[in-house]
Amino acid sequence: MTVPFAPSRRSTVGLEWELMLADGRTGDLVPRGPEIIDELAESVAPERFQVTGELLTNTIEVTSGVGDTVEAAVDDIADAIAAVRTATDPRGVELLCAGSHPFAQWYDQEVTDKTRYHSLIERTQWWGRNMMIWGIHVHVGVDDVTKVFPIINALSTYLPHLQALSASSPFWAGERTGYASNRALVFQQLPTAGLPWGLGNWAEYEAYLDDMVRTEVMADATEVRWDIRPAPRWGTIEVRACDGMSTLPELAAVAALTQTLVEDFSRRLDAGEQLPSLQPWFVRENKWRAARYGLDARVIVDRDGRQEPVVEHLEATLERVGDVAVELKCAEELEGVRTTLAQGASYARQLAVADASGGDLRQVVQHLIREFRAGPERRAPLAARG
Numbered sequence: 001m002t003v004p005f006a007p008s009r010r011s012t013v014g015l016e017w018e019l020m021l022a023d024g025r026t027g028d029l030v031p032r033g034p035e036i037i038d039e040l041a042e043s044v045a046p047e048r049f050q051v052t053g054e055l056l057t058n059t060i061e062v063t064s065g066v067g068d069t070v071e072a073a074v075d076d077i078a079d080a081i082a083a084v085r086t087a088t089d090p091r092g093v094e095l096l097c098a099g100s101h102p103f104a105q106w107y108d109q110e111v112t113d114k115t116r117y118h119s120l121i122e123r124t125q126w127w128g129r130n131m132m133i134w135g136i137h138v139h140v141g142v143d144d145v146t147k148v149f150p151i152i153n154a155l156s157t158y159l160p161h162l163q164a165l166s167a168s169s170p171f172w173a174g175e176r177t178g179y180a181s182n183r184a185l186v187f188q189q190l191p192t193a194g195l196p197w198g199l200g201n202w203a204e205y206e207a208y209l210d211d212m213v214r215t216e217v218m219a220d221a222t223e224v225r226w227d228i229r230p231a232p233r234w235g236t237i238e239v240r241a242c243d244g245m246s247t248l249p250e251l252a253a254v255a256a257l258t259q260t261l262v263e264d265f266s267r268r269l270d271a272g273e274q275l276p277s278l279q280p281w282f283v284r285e286n287k288w289r290a291a292r293y294g295l296d297a298r299v300i301v302d303r304d305g306r307q308e309p310v311v312e313h314l315e316a317t318l319e320r321v322g323d324v325a326v327e328l329k330c331a332e333e334l335e336g337v338r339t340t341l342a343q344g345a346s347y348a349r350q351l352a353v354a355d356a357s358g359g360d361l362r363q364v365v366q367h368l369i370r371e372f373r374a375g376p377e378r379r380a381p382l383a384a385r386g
Contacts, residue, residue, distance in 0.1 A: 001210035003221060005148065005202065008141035008235025011263045011328060013073045015064040015255055016137040018054055018244055019084075019372075020101060024094040027365030029101055031057035031110045036087045049080035055117050055131060057110040060084065066141075070259055070330040074252045081248075096368040097134055098346055099169030099183035099243030102354075102361040106130045106173070124190060131190070132173075133183045134244035136166070138255050139236035140262040145202050148230050151237055151265045152196055154275035155228050156283050158261055159195075159241050160290035160299045161317070164310050165337065166242035166254055167294040168346035171361060176354070180294025180347040183243050184287065192218055193225035195287060198280050205230065227287075237262060241287075246346040246371050253336030260325045260334060261317075267324070278303060294347050295340075311341055346371075 021032050033053050037060060040051050048065030062080035067073030081095065088095060106129050111117050121128040142148055167180035179185065188194035192212070199205050212218045221232055227241035239258050245251040265275055278286070282300045289297040290310065297310045318337060325331040344352075349371075350364050357363040 001206050001213065003202075003206050003209060003232050005142075005145040005230065005232050006235035008143065009066070009068070010141055010143035010266065011259055012141035012236075013064075013067045013070050013255060013259050014139035014234070014236065015067075015073045015077055015251065016061055016139075017063075017077055017097065017251060018059055018061050018134040018136070019095050019097050020134060020244075021058050021060065021088065022094050022096055022101075022365065022369065024092045024369070027103075027362050027369070029058040029104045029109065030093060032088075032091060032093055033057045033060050034112065036060060036084065036091075036093075039087045040083060043086075044080075044083055047079065047083070049076040049083075051080055051084060053112050053114075055112060055120070057112050058104075059134065069328065070252055070256045070333045073255065074248065074333070077251070078248060094369045094373070096365065096372045097168075097244040097246055098350070098368055099134060099167070099181055100172055100186075101132060102171040102350070102364045103174040104132055106132055120190075127186075127189045130186065133169070133187055135183065135187075135240060136242050136245055136251060136254065138239045138242075138258040139231060139234060140239075140259050141234075141236050142262070142266065147266055147269050148237060149199050149201055149205065150269060150275050151262060152228050152230070153198060153277045154265045155237070155239065155258075155261060156196065157276050157278050157286075157301070158317075159227060159283065160286040160297060161310055161314050162239060162254060162258065163241050163243070163287065163290040164293075164295045164297055165257070165314075165340055165345060166245055166250070167290070168243040168246055168350070170347040170351055171354075171364065174361060176351075176359075179292050180345070181243050181291040184241070184291040187225075188227075190225060192223055194227065195280070195283060196226040196228050198277075243346070246349075246368055247374070249333075249336050250340060250346070252333040253340060256325060256328075256330035256333035257337055259328060259330060260321045263328060264321050264324050276302070295345055314341065 050063040064073040064076035169183040172182045231238045286299045298307045299310045325334045353367040
């Protein structure tokens with residue numbers, strides 16, 4: 001099977017953000033997505049951003065245009081949120097985002113009426129119905145198809161860092177899970193989801209797709225749901241490992257880290273370097289540690305099995321790629337990573353609210369609503385949010 005990789009401008013950025021729709025008073029999820037999207041369809045059609053539906057009717061997704069910088073892509077997202085507010089505010093519907101809703105139950109949710117979603121549920125049954133998960137997707141343009149899998153394999157060494165920074169699903173269906181990112185472990189139950197296979201080049205990827213299509217596991221490349229995957233249609237590498245970010249500045253920070261890492265790896269390939277990689281069993285263990293412990297995880301950082309606290313390794317990485325971020329004009333957004341390290345990721349903030357309110361998860365939802373509404377100013381400090 002031949003799969004063309006579309007031409008793409010190097011290190012351009014595209015963002016996708018899945019958002020929950022909740023009743024502003026109770027915090028319960030509401031199935032208002034289809035009507036909101038229909039209302040906005042005409043007014044947003046000429047815009048750079050898009051507002052679309054997702055698997056469940058309690059969700060909308062806002063998508064940026066192709067940004068030359070993280071700032072441009074994030075500004076698209078801010079514009080999309082402002083447009084969505086014109087439809088949600090009059091309905092008393094609030095927007096929020098995390099990897100999971102603290103107390104919602106799967107059996108109360110409605111599946112969007114599209115053939116592809118009904119087919120997914122029919123095949124996956126209970127696990128598919130339990131996909132009450134929200135995430136972000138960060139696309140970064142790659143200028144040469146031969147770079148795609150070396151960069152994906154190198155990015156896999158940073159998967160736990162990205163997952164820990166974004167971890168925001170400590171609760172599931174009203175229970176405290178003990179995991180920083182319960183979403184990470186739930187999502188990988190879907191067929192073709194989870195860690196990318198350690199493929200060496202594009203020809204091996206084409207052979208993989210040929211096997212999967214021929215055996216009717218999937219219809220095409222869009223059904224590859226890896227944590228990090230190629231997006232052939234767009235000419236990008238797409239990072240899908242992250243929980244839904246609770247605030248716009250945090251989304252900007254993770255996007256900047258992703259863009260900077262991809263560009264750094266691309267430059268190293270241009271210089272003839274061998275990119276770092278880990279044994280697949282180390283990659284799997286790192287994913288579990290980040291899901292369980294978040295920013296308190298110790299991760300395996302080289303093929304010899306050396307381990308470091310994920311926070312320390314992140315800080316060293318920020319120092320190493322700082323000049324690349326300056327050249328990409330995302331240094332200010334990248335600095336948001338340090339803000340998260342200092343003030344805690346969303347999972348920790350949610351747990352603190354739950355502890356302070358005697359375990360009242362409705363208070364956690366209201367906290368998430370306040371955090372989200374405190375945006376969409378891209379550079380607003382986390383300390384200013386309640």
